[in-house]
Amino acid sequence: MDKRNAALTALVVDDSRTMREMVSAMLEAQGIGHVEQAEDGVSAFRAIDGLEKPVDLLFCDLAMPGVDGVETLRGLAARNIEAGVVLLSGVDPKLIKTVADMAEQLGLRVLGSISKPFREDQIAEVVAQYHRIVAPKRGRPALTITAQELEAAIDDNRIEVFYQPKIRVSDSQVAGVEALVRMRHPAYGLIQPSAFIDIAEETSKRITRLTLAVLQKAIAQAGEWRRAGLELGLAVNVSTQSLRRLDLPDMVEDMASKAGVDHTSITMEVTESQVMGTAEILHILSRFRLRNFKLSIDDFGTGHSSLARLRRLPFTELKIDRSFVDGAADDPDLQSILTSSIELGKRLRMTVVAEGVERWADWRLLERLGCDQIQGYIASLPLAAADIPGFVRRWTERAA
Known part of the structure; x- marks a missing residue:
C-alpha cells in the first residue's frame, strides 16, 4: 500500500x-x-x-x-x-x-x-x-519564463535534455529514446517546457536556436552512448518554424557525422497539426529523408491532415496521441480509433508508436493490435542522460 x-x-x-x-x-x-x-x-x-x-x-x-x-x-x-x-x-x-x-x-x-x-x-x-x-x-504556482530568460539560458548553455525510453512491443526491448527539453533556471531550478515553449515559438529565430541546442546535445549524447556500446534510436521534436531554415538538414547531418551517429537512428518528430505547411517545409522534410533521417508524424489524430496528403508526405513513423491510448482497454470507441490508426500506419509502411501508455491493460491491447512501440510512464518517466544506461540494463533483465 x-x-x-x-x-x-x-x-x-x-x-x-x-x-x-x-x-x-x-x-x-x-x-x-x-x-x-x-x-x-x-x-x-x-x-x-x-x-x-x-x-x-x-x-x-x-x-x-x-x-x-x-x-x-x-x-x-x-x-x-x-x-x-x-x-x-x-x-x-x-x-x-x-x-x-x-x-x-x-x-x-x-x-x-x-x-x-x-x-x-x-x-x-x-x-x-x-x-x-x-x-x-498541486500547489505549484504557474511559472512563465520571459524571452530574455530563455535567451540567456541558451547563451549560457543551461538548456538540458531528458530522455524518455521507447519500448519495442515485439520483444519488450528498449528501441530508443525521445529527447525532451528542459531549462535550468538560476533561481527556480529545472523548468518544464510548458513554462517556456510558447515564448520560444513567438519568433522563428528563438525556436530555431532552442531546437538546435537540443539537437546538438541529444545527438552528441547518442554518440557517447554508441561508443559505450549502447545503440539507441533518438527522436527529437522539431517545430515547423525551425523547418523554414533551409540548411537545417545540412546542420543535423554535420552534427551526426561529428558524433558518429548513423542517420537512420535519428528521427525528427513533427506534430500532425504542423505538417500541412508550405513548399519550403516539404522541401526540408524531403531533404531529411534523402539523407536517410527518419520522420515521425507526432500526436496523430489531433490535427487535420487528409489521408491523401498523408500518403504523399515522406514520414516513416506514425505516433498516436496519448488521448487515444490512455484507458483504451476499457473504452470501445478508443479501441476502434486505435485499431484504425495502427492499420493505417501499417498500410503506409510506417512504424507505429503509441505514447502516453500508463496501464498494462492498454499495453496488452496495443500488443494485440500490432503496435510496434510504446512510450509512457508504464516504462519510465523522462530520465537524465546518465540514468539511461542503468534503465536499459534493468529493463532488459526484467524482460528476459
Missing part, C-alpha cells in the same frame, strides 16, 4: 448511500487518510468549503437528482479545485466521455471514469493515477 495515501483527503458525491459507503470503504482500504461523503452537488460544495485542507480526490456521480453531476462539476471548476476527479456512473460511455471533455475544458483534472458496479482494483488505479499526474503539480 502506498504510504502517501494516508495524507490524502477524498470526497465521494453520490445520491445513493450504498454507493457512497461502498466507494468510501474501498478508499479506506487503500489507506486514504480522510474520506468525506456528500449526497448531491450542494452538499459537496458545503463539504469542500468546510474542510480544513483541500480535497485531493473527488469521486462524482453523474445521474443525481436536483444538482446533477454535470452541474456539480461546473461548480467545482468555479471553485478552482485542484483535486483529481473521477466520474462515477452507469450511463452511456459516450456521455461519460463528453462530460469528461467538458470538465477538462473547465480546468478540472479528470483521472478517468468508473462504471457501476465498482471494484477495488479500479479505485486503486485512479489513486495511482493521482500520484502520477496530479500530485506533482
